[in-house]
Amino acid sequence: MTTLALELALAILILVVFLAGLFSRADDRRFVGVVAIVGMAGLFALSFLVVPGESVLGGSFVLDGLAIFAKQLFILATLIGLLGSHALRTTTFKRRAGEYYLLILTSLLGMMALASARELILLFVAFELMSIPLYVLAGFTKREGESVEASLKFFLVGSVSSAIMAYGLSFLYGLAGSTHLAEISKLLREPSPLFIFAMLAVFVGFGFKIAAFPFHMWVPDTYEAGPTPFVAWLSVAPKAAGFVALFRVYLEGVGEGAAFWIPMASGLAAITIIAGNLMALPQTNVKRLLAYSGIAHIGYMLVGFAAVSTYGIAWVLFYLVAYVFANMGAFLVVEAVAQHEGSVSLSAFRGLAQRSPLLALAMLLFLLSLGGIPFVIGFWAKLYVFWAAAQVGLYWLVLIGAVLTVVALFYYLAIARQMYISQPEHITRIEVPFSLALAIMISAVAVVALGLWPRPLVEATLRVAATFF
Amino acid sequence: MNGVPVLSLITASPFVGALLIMFTARNSPRAVRWIAAITTGIPLVLSCVVYAAYDLEHGGFQFYEKLPVAPALGINYEVAVDGMSLILVLLTAIIIFCGVFASWTVTVRNQEFYALLLTLVTGVFGVFVSLDLFIFFLFYELAVLPMYLLIGIWGSSGEIRPRGIFAWAIRETGVGTKEYAAMKLTLYLLLGSAFILVGILALYFAAGQNSFSLLDLDGGDFSQGLQRWVFLAFYVGFGTLAGVWPLHTWSPDGHASAPTAVSMLDAGVLMKLGAYGFVRFGMGLLPDATHELAWLVGTIACINIVYGALSAMAQHDLKYVVAYSSVSHMGIVLLGAATLTETGINGSVFQMFAHGIMTGLFFALVGLVYEKAHTREIGKMGGFGRAMPGIAVAFTLGGLSSLGLPSTSGFIAEFLTFLGAWRSDHSWWLFPAVAGTFLTAVYVLRVVKQIFWGPAAHGHDADLVDAKGPEWVALIVLGFVLVLFGMLPSLAIAPIDSATVTLLGKLGISP
Numbered sequence: 001m002t003t004l005a006l007e008l009a010l011a012i013l014i015l016v017v018f019l020a021g022l023f024s025r026a027d028d029r030r031f032v033g034v035v036a037i038v039g040m041a042g043l044f045a046l047s048f049l050v051v052p053g054e055s056v057l058g059g060s061f062v063l064d065g066l067a068i069f070a071k072q073l074f075i076l077a078t079l080i081g082l083l084g085s086h087a088l089r090t091t092t093f094k095r096r097a098g099e100y101y102l103l104i105l106t107s108l109l110g111m112m113a114l115a116s117a118r119e120l121i122l123l124f125v126a127f128e129l130m131s132i133p134l135y136v137l138a139g140f141t142k143r144e145g146e147s148v149e150a151s152l153k154f155f156l157v158g159s160v161s162s163a164i165m166a167y168g169l170s171f172l173y174g175l176a177g178s179t180h181l182a183e184i185s186k187l188l189r190e191p192s193p194l195f196i197f198a199m200l201a202v203f204v205g206f207g208f209k210i211a212a213f214p215f216h217m218w219v220p221d222t223y224e225a226g227p228t229p230f231v232a233w234l235s236v237a238p239k240a241a242g243f244v245a246l247f248r249v250y251l252e253g254v255g256e257g258a259a260f261w262i263p264m265a266s267g268l269a270a271i272t273i274i275a276g277n278l279m280a281l282p283q284t285n286v287k288r289l290l291a292y293s294g295i296a297h298i299g300y301m302l303v304g305f306a307a308v309s310t311y312g313i314a315w316v317l318f319y320l321v322a323y324v325f326a327n328m329g330a331f332l333v334v335e336a337v338a339q340h341e342g343s344v345s346l347s348a349f350r351g352l353a354q355r356s357p358l359l360a361l362a363m364l365l366f367l368l369s370l371g372g373i374p375f376v377i378g379f380w381a382k383l384y385v386f387w388a389a390a391q392v393g394l395y396w397l398v399l400i401g402a403v404l405t406v407v408a409l410f411y412y413l414a415i416a417r418q419m420y421i422s423q424p425e426h427i428t429r430i431e432v433p434f435s436l437a438l439a440i441m442i443s444a445v446a447v448v449a450l451g452l453w454p455r456p457l458v459e460a461t462l463r464v465a466a467t468f469f
Numbered sequence: 470m471n472g473v474p475v476l477s478l479i480t481a482s483p484f485v486g487a488l489l490i491m492f493t494a495r496n497s498p499r500a501v502r503w504i505a506a507i508t509t510g511i512p513l514v515l516s517c518v519v520y521a522a523y524d525l526e527h528g529g530f531q532f533y534e535k536l537p538v539a540p541a542l543g544i545n546y547e548v549a550v551d552g553m554s555l556i557l558v559l560l561t562a563i564i565i566f567c568g569v570f571a572s573w574t575v576t577v578r579n580q581e582f583y584a585l586l587l588t589l590v591t592g593v594f595g596v597f598v599s600l601d602l603f604i605f606f607l608f609y610e611l612a613v614l615p616m617y618l619l620i621g622i623w624g625s626s627g628e629i630r631p632r633g634i635f636a637w638a639i640r641e642t643g644v645g646t647k648e649y650a651a652m653k654l655t656l657y658l659l660l661g662s663a664f665i666l667v668g669i670l671a672l673y674f675a676a677g678q679n680s681f682s683l684l685d686l687d688g689g690d691f692s693q694g695l696q697r698w699v700f701l702a703f704y705v706g707f708g709t710l711a712g713v714w715p716l717h718t719w720s721p722d723g724h725a726s727a728p729t730a731v732s733m734l735d736a737g738v739l740m741k742l743g744a745y746g747f748v749r750f751g752m753g754l755l756p757d758a759t760h761e762l763a764w765l766v767g768t769i770a771c772i773n774i775v776y777g778a779l780s781a782m783a784q785h786d787l788k789y790v791v792a793y794s795s796v797s798h799m800g801i802v803l804l805g806a807a808t809l810t811e812t813g814i815n816g817s818v819f820q821m822f823a824h825g826i827m828t829g830l831f832f833a834l835v836g837l838v839y840e841k842a843h844t845r846e847i848g849k850m851g852g853f854g855r856a857m858p859g860i861a862v863a864f865t866l867g868g869l870s871s872l873g874l875p876s877t878s879g880f881i882a883e884f885l886t887f888l889g890a891w892r893s894d895h896s897w898w899l900f901p902a903v904a905g906t907f908l909t910a911v912y913v914l915r916v917v918k919q920i921f922w923g924p925a926a927h928g929h930d931a932d933l934v935d936a937k938g939p940e941w942v943a944l945i946v947l948g949f950v951l952v953l954f955g956m957l958p959s960l961a962i963a964p965i966d967s968a969t970v971t972l973l974g975k976l977g978i979s980p
Contacts, residue, residue, distance in 0.1 A: 373610065373614060374606075374607050374610045374611065375607075375611075383666075386666070386667075386670065387670065390667075390670040390671065390674055391674060395667060395671060398667050398670065399663070399664075399667050399702075402663035402664070402666055402667055403660060403663050403664075405659070405663060406656050406659045406660045406663055409655065409656060409659055410652065410656055413617060413652060413655065416617075416618075417621060417648060417651075417652070420618055420621065420622060421618075421621040421622055421648060421651075455539065
């Protein structure tokens with residue numbers, strides 16, 4: 001039972017949130033958010049008490065180091081996302097806050113199950129449990145055409161990718177005669193063409209979920225139309241879940257045979273980095289800019305995946321943590337500015353440094369971290385994935401990644417330029433709601449603290465990855 | 470120096486100054502300036518002490534300090550100086566001390582300005598003293614990044630009139646504006662750093678000793694193929710910073726748009742940082758590739774010399790003239806290194822020092838002139854010598870050093886380099902190099918005559934005054950050093966030579 005403790009606790013929390021939303025007759029149901037936040041903080045504390053245990057459900061649900069690490073990461077990201085969401089002030093949100101939190105928590109349940117899934121059916125069900133609430137949330141402001149369009153696009157692309165993935169999975173079952181990943185990974189010792197085809201189809205499915213190029217089309221529109229705190233969370237948590245599942249399917253227990261995936265993964269990493277960064281260049285809407293830059297970051301994580309080594313896995317996990325803090329932080333600052341300015345274009349950031357120096361400083365830190373500049377966590381993240389790739393001789397990939405980092409800095413600095421160099425039109429402070437400020441502060445402190453002292457996190461990720469091959 | 474971590478003190482002092490400024494000197498521009506002057510004065514004094522205490526008999530790395538940072542990865546904070554880095558540390562200390570006085574009049578957001586400037590200087594000191602390639606890289610980034618804000622916020626935009634077939638492109642991208650220059654400089658230098666990082670990682674893994682230390686990587690048996698591409702990566706990476714043609718274009722824009730102290734540091738020290746990195750890591754760690762590719766480095770250096778000088782001749786903007794002259798002079802630095810001879814490499818390092826001082830002096834002067842005349846356009850200035858004799862004399866002195874007049878340090882540097890070029894395997898390098906010197910004389914004398922000694926221009930009479938107060942500090946110190954090292958070159962040659970001999974030993978050349 002202890003193996004399922006976190007999931008059960010979350011399920012109880014979901015019920016509480018559901019009932020709280022159901023029995024409230026008020027027009028302002030944002031108090032549901034407080035329930036969810038407190039519950040999530042409790043869950044985060046609980047996650048540190050959980051220790052790796054035996055697998056349940058006939059070996060299909062495991063609780064190893066990776067699962068625990070991933071769950072802590074999801075919970076943390078959700079906690080920051082919920083804190084940010086609590087600052088939403090629109091009437092739609094006030095009225096429907098119950099639904100909003102319920103859907104986010106349900107999706108989180110899917111992610112947590114996904115991190116533990118060692119069996120195809122559970123994997124697929126968890127994937128869908130994670131995705132379907134996301135489709136609904138993307139269309140949360142259902143009276144706006146943009147939002148509906150984004151939601152529909154997201155839904156169609158997502159369900160097609162699920163179908164392709166399921167198609168691939170069906171072949172795997174046919175080949176292995178079992179739905180257990182442990183059995184399937186044995187097939188890689190003598191890969192048949194059908195097996196490779198099946199794994200590629202599954203990879204396409206994953207590609208959509210983690211938004212690698214060329215499976216990224218849904219990202220910018222969905223990000224632009226969704227409520228920003230939700231987008232902040234959407235941009236990191238499901239991606240992290242996708243990567244964990246990717247490790248489970250492609251690398252766990254495979255041993256030496258994993259080298260088979262290097263060409264596929266490194267090729268996808270290279271084009272994702274190039275395409276993401278180049279497409280981000282012309283953006284003037286900060287949310288779209290961050291959406292494209294997020295695609296590029298997925299590419300950098302694929303660099304670590306392409307190394308198919310213990311280090312590669314550890315550094316991708318490290319990267320994910322860096323990405324959670326920096327990317328969510330950046331989106332939340334966008335939300336803070338947008339609430340005040342009513343705009344998410346670059347020009348909304350004009351002279352922010354003179355208006356709200358701390359907010360500008362936080363944004364600068366997030367941008368530097370995303371850009372991979374020393375003394376903030378993003379630098380170590382990039383360095384480590386390059387390190388892993390260099391270790392297996394993928395110097396060409398490292399060079400592409402490093403050069404494209406410079407392109408990325410161009411658009412990150414474009415925001416910094418607006419904040420620090422451009423003169424503001426009027427000097428008024430930007431008031432940031434308390435919960436949003438808290439979420440931004442947590443992210444900023446983490447970005448700096450782990451940038452200056454990454455060692456604890458490095459050791460944690462290495463410990464998790466050590467058991468994997 | 471028994472147990473005193475003097476190099477760490479030199480490196481950390483400006484950063485401590487930056488912190489003090491940020492946290493204690495709010496709304497007090499005077500306190501900000503004095504904190505900056507003191508925390509840059511300390512490294513100046515200490516680097517003189519290091520210079521005096523350096524044991525020439527033994528040579529090699531001295532004042533060694535080591536502190537583990539991440540032992541598992543082989544990263545250590547490991548610092549020391551040899552004859553070459555010693556001279557460059559001294560250069561940095563002189564330039565920044567003068568730079569603080571040259572920017573005495575910065576009033577806009579003065580606290581942030583000095584904090585960023587001092588942070589940058591810590592990066593530069595760190596680069597020159599680190600032996601650990603990883604720490605070196607971190608300091609390198611620290612030296613580059615503040616530049617973006619320094620130029621973007623406190624820089625000045627040139628008066629450009631787009632002409633020719635690319636006029637629309639110039640208008641669209643904002644060539645000549647400070648925002649453009651800041652972005653261009655940052656991106657170029659970070660692009661360079663990307664190449665350097667890949668090279669460093671490649672050496673680290675190829676050596677397989679789990680160490681980033683120069684001392685451990687030294688003498689590592691790297692294969693010819695690896696050496697070749699790492700050498701090229703270093704050449705592109707460090708070369709971008711050193712202003713190697715055709716990757717130099719960030720430097721004229723950046724130098725011209727930067728505020729005075731930043732121009733001084735940028736042209737005076739930062740470009741040397743690229744040359745230093747190239748000589749120390751490119752040539753020192755990869756001897757086979759150095760022999761194989763020296764022809765490329767030397768030939769491009771010749772292009773640098775001539776191209777930079779021709780470009781400088783074509784400029785109407787005083788700051789651009791000085792900036793392009795840096796491109797030309799950095800060509801001499803790299804040419805000297807590529808000769809692979811003792812005199813040539815000595816000349817190269819001496820030129821790093823001489824050019825640093827000279828260009829620092831130039832930019833300090835240009836800053837003063839701009840402040841008083843409110844224009845950078847050469848055609849609008851004239852006859853300033855009467856109103857500001859001190860500035861005129863200093864400018865002429867710098868100009869004469871630039872064109873290599875005997876008794877200035879510029880002469881010693883160029884003479885040694887040319888001698889090295891003649892003795893190298895590619896003696897034809899001498900001709901473009903000498904032609905470059907001739908062209909330098911043309912543009913320097915033209916500018917000096919027009920601005921200071923020619924007939925007076927109209928419309929400036931009231932504002933024109935000579936340097937005063939703290940402004941003199943930069944002019945006197947830099948002018949003095951320029952002549953001192955020209956008169957007594959052995960002051961610098963002796964330590965430099967001790968490092969050169971070691972380097973040639975690694976390259977398998979008997980001096």
